[in-house]
Amino acid sequence: MTPLLEVRNLTRRYGARTGCEGVGFDLWPGEVLGIVGESGSGKTTLLNCLAGLLPPDGGEAWFDTREAGPRDVFRMPEGERRRLARTDWAFVRQNPRDGLRLNVSAGANVGERLMAVGARHYGAIRAEAARWLERVEIDPARIDDRPSTFSGGMQQRLQIARNLVTRPRLVLMDEPTGGLDVSVQARLLDLLRGLVRDLGLAVVIVTHDLAVVRLLAHRVMVMKDGRVVEEGLTDRVLDDPRHPYTQLLVSSVLAA
Amino acid sequence: MIRVEGVSKGFVLHNQGGARLAVLRDAALAVRPGECVALVGPSGAGKSTLLRMVQGNYGIDGGRIVVGGVDLSTASPREVLRLRRETLGWVSQFLRVIPRVPALDVVAEPLRALGVPEEEARARAAALLGRLNLPRPLWDLSPTTFSGGEQQRVNIARGFVHPYPALLLDEPTASLDPVNRAVVLDLIREAKARGAAILGIFHDEGARAAVCDREVDVGRFVP
Numbered sequence: 001m002t003p004l005l006e007v008r009n010l011t012r013r014y015g016a017r018t019g020c021e022g023v024g025f026d027l028w029p030g031e032v033l034g035i036v037g038e039s040g041s042g043k044t045t046l047l048n049c050l051a052g053l054l055p056p057d058g059g060e061a062w063f064d065t066r067e068a069g070p071r072d073v074f075r076m077p078e079g080e081r082r083r084l085a086r087t088d089w090a091f092v093r094q095n096p097r098d099g100l101r102l103n104v105s106a107g108a109n110v111g112e113r114l115m116a117v118g119a120r121h122y123g124a125i126r127a128e129a130a131r132w133l134e135r136v137e138i139d140p141a142r143i144d145d146r147p148s149t150f151s152g153g154m155q156q157r158l159q160i161a162r163n164l165v166t167r168p169r170l171v172l173m174d175e176p177t178g179g180l181d182v183s184v185q186a187r188l189l190d191l192l193r194g195l196v197r198d199l200g201l202a203v204v205i206v207t208h209d210l211a212v213v214r215l216l217a218h219r220v221m222v223m224k225d226g227r228v229v230e231e232g233l234t235d236r237v238l239d240d241p242r243h244p245y246t247q248l249l250v251s252s253v254l255a256a
Numbered sequence: 257m258i259r260v261e262g263v264s265k266g267f268v269l270h271n272q273g274g275a276r277l278a279v280l281r282d283a284a285l286a287v288r289p290g291e292c293v294a295l296v297g298p299s300g301a302g303k304s305t306l307l308r309m310v311q312g313n314y315g316i317d318g319g320r321i322v323v324g325g326v327d328l329s330t331a332s333p334r335e336v337l338r339l340r341r342e343t344l345g346w347v348s349q350f351l352r353v354i355p356r357v358p359a360l361d362v363v364a365e366p367l368r369a370l371g372v373p374e375e376e377a378r379a380r381a382a383a384l385l386g387r388l389n390l391p392r393p394l395w396d397l398s399p400t401t402f403s404g405g406e407q408q409r410v411n412i413a414r415g416f417v418h419p420y421p422a423l424l425l426d427e428p429t430a431s432l433d434p435v436n437r438a439v440v441l442d443l444i445r446e447a448k449a450r451g452a453a454i455l456g457i458f459h460d461e462g463a464r465a466a467v468c469d470r471e472v473d474v475g476r477f478v479p
Contacts, residue, residue: 031334187356215354218333233337239308244270247269
């Protein structure tokens, strides 16, 4: 068995400033990797490079493709990368408004991803969209409503449905619970955990929320100034932190 | 089943002037299948630290801890997670769960992670919660709002819902009434009878006398 994603020595600079440097990890199906660190630590740069939104300056990212086995996505033709982005990858953004089309219905937001991978039968697409709305706990009766009429928590769940309907194998998430009420966060975490388990998803989740990481991530990488300063089993890193920066992060959290 | 060999552990507190705390030196013990061993010693002797190292929650500075053939001093996170899923159960004093997940599903979760179908996992969880006298109306509620004794019974049920070959127990009877304490002692006896190796901390002397075969004084390992 090979990892779904092997990242080696990923580096991205902004002029003289370091975005991220020498980052590497393996990710397996069914595994959630948390990336924590404060603003400017490089965690979002890393995610954007992986998502193809930002070209890296160096490094490799080997994705185990269904047809041809491991391929370096940084050296892949643009067309092949776009196809993978449609079929195998998903990117859940912090602000659901960036990941949704607000002027079309909830059903169309989910359905157009299916059409992008070749689904053509209107009835089947609508039925699958309704099933996914239900799965992310949105009343299927809202299928013809626009997401602009949804609450922030509902929009985030709709964005997740839109991303997962095509059964991707790798899901990248940027602060998916940021800006949501605590009660809404819990619901989202519960949902994500069930989806990871039932669909065998591999997830990279960037967050500054250590509670989210503890409940969702199997492993965690702590980033500071663009580099990984500590990594390992999530509860080991949070309960027995070694690096001064991790100790500071963990001890800075206010207990509820 | 559980082997601790020449283990040392300390903490460096970088944000408190780099203070160094040496907690354990040359710790050693072994627990065979069917045996229950109690870690004893004064507060601060390192009982919890040692138990957490065996669970993989704390890192190991020196020596080896081997559980079910997995060396925790070198195992990858994936290997530790697999060990915890299949082999090594853990009854903690703390309950960390996603709010809103019902108690029944919290208890069934270790089975779901092993691929047991939902119906069966929930049925086994229900049987255990019933045995531990957790009132039925609480099963569908999140344990985050439960009393200490109720949360502890959820933790115990999670630790016994799968027949783990090795079990770590941190004060499993601490906040229980006599009836439920007796249930927990029975669960421990049954686990021993099916061959589980158990390592635990029991401040409750009566409980220790009732189920433990030996004691290991962690005070011997204080540097």
